[in-house]
Amino acid sequence: MRQHPEGRPVGSAGAAATGYSPKGGRSIPTCWRLSFWYWGKGFATEAGTTSLRFAFEELNLDEVVAFTTLMNR
DSSP states (O other), X not given: OOBOTTSOBOEEEEEOOOOOOTTSSXXXXXXXXXXXXXXXXXXXXXXXXXXXXXXXXXXXXXXXXXXXXXXXX
């Protein structure tokens, strides 16, 4: 996890095996959580792009799924 110069964490990103697949294939959800101070700076795009590349090119997965909380705006 990268650190803010003042010690605030940027956030985290990654993928986790949940066993859930809407289509029944091999899949993982990709996720990221960013501190408010870093919204709009491209970190979510970077995390998503990197996660998708890894899932499809390195792990050869059939699909990637995403979840969110109803509290997200």
